Amino acid sequence: MYLFGASGHGKVIKEILKANGVKVEAFVDDNPNVNECGGRPVLHNAMELSPMIVSIGLNKIRKEIVERLARNNPAIVFGKAIHPSAIVSPTARIGEGTVVMAGAVINADAVIGSHCIVNTGATIDHDCVIDDYCHVAPGVHVSGATHVGEGTWIGVGSSVVQCLTIGKNCMIGAGSVVVKDIPDDVMAYGNPCRIKTSNKQDNKMNKGKLAPTLIGGGEIVGYQIVVLHERRTYHAA
Numbered sequence: 215m216y217l218f219g220a221s222g223h224g225k226v227i228k229e230i231l232k233a234n235g236v237k238v239e240a241f242v243d244d245n246p247n248v249n250e251c252g253g254r255p256v257l258h259n260a261m262e263l264s265p266m267i268v269s270i271g272l273n274k275i276r277k278e279i280v281e282r283l284a285r286n287n288p289a290i291v292f293g294k295a296i297h298p299s300a301i302v303s304p305t306a307r308i309g310e311g312t313v314v315m316a317g318a319v320i321n322a323d324a325v326i327g328s329h330c331i332v333n334t335g336a337t338i339d340h341d342c343v344i345d346d347y348c349h350v351a352p353g354v355h356v357s358g359a360t361h362v363g364e365g366t367w368i369g370v371g372s373s374v375v376q377c378l379t380i381g382k383n384c385m386i387g388a389g390s391v392v393v394k395d396i397p398d399d400v401m402a403y404g405n406p407c408r409i410k411t412s413n414k415q416d417n418k419m420n421k422g423k424l425a426p427t428l429i430g431g432g433e434i435v436g437y438q439i440v441v442l443h444e445r446r447t448y449h450a451a
């Protein structure tokens with residue numbers, strides 16, 4: 215297995231794989247200055263490396279990297295990592311590239327999409343549908359038959375009551391209690407969870423900032439998303 219993203223999140227996935235007897239051959243990362251992570255080498259070219267899990271916490275960047283890898287290598291296989299202490303119903307379905315951390319519980323007939331993160335101690339109850347590229351943060355409880363749209367991040371320790379719909383690309387703040395449907399593309403938080411603004415998952419919400427990428431004479435060739443809480447830089451453009 216290879217892990218794209220030499221990050222703290224990647225180290226957690228590496229240890230889950232180890233607990234399942236799967237060896238991580240190497241990390242892969244765009245940053246040429248990172249050469250070691252979690253005791254494994256870091257490569258800088260993903261060509262033909264497979265199977266792979268994209269170990270980047272930020273939903274939008276994880277999606278961009280998955281799409282880039284699939285474009286460059288149509289034969290790529292995306293793996294999964296499910297910690298042995300997680301309880302996953304035999305009737306639940308989990309998509310490719312998804313990781314399920316220690317102590318998580320996924321109950322009957324839940325459907326978890328591809329390239330999701332079900333983080334430490336999170337619970338997803340019966341008949342929930344969690345679409346692709348979501349992050350259900352540590353200690354979140356999603357009650358039965360709730361639908362979470364693609365790319366949404368439910369912040370650490372939040373609770374969501376049953377039979378709701380949370381839209382796509384939302385940011386639900388830490389410790390929220392979600393008692394009503396939430397539309398697409400918003401940031402919402404609190405108890406009860408209320409909409410605060412349009413979503414800003416890419417920058418301020420991650421305690422990071424956008425910084426221009428400069429070459430030679432100072433021409434702007436793209437933007438890096440500097441994600442401070444992960445202490446690394448993603449090359450987003």
Ligand SMILES: CC(C)(COP(=O)(O)OP(=O)(O)OC[C@H]1O[C@@H](n2cnc3c(N)ncnc32)[C@H](O)[C@@H]1OP(=O)(O)O)[C@@H](O)C(=O)NCCC(=O)NCCS
Pocket residue numbers: 333351352368369370385386387388389390401402403404418419420421
């Ligand atoms: C919701 C969130 C994204 C807002 O980030 P932000 O836009 O940078 O917001 P700020 O820190 O500037 O706070 C703005 C105001 O909202 C309040 N606030 C922020 N997050 C809040 C939350 N989750 N619940 C209640 N109030 C919150 C702040 O106290 C502040 O109030 P003030 O203006 O009265 O001082 C962020 O606080 C959050 O909850 N992130 C989730 C992190 C997470 O789940 N991490 C898990 C990693 S695995």
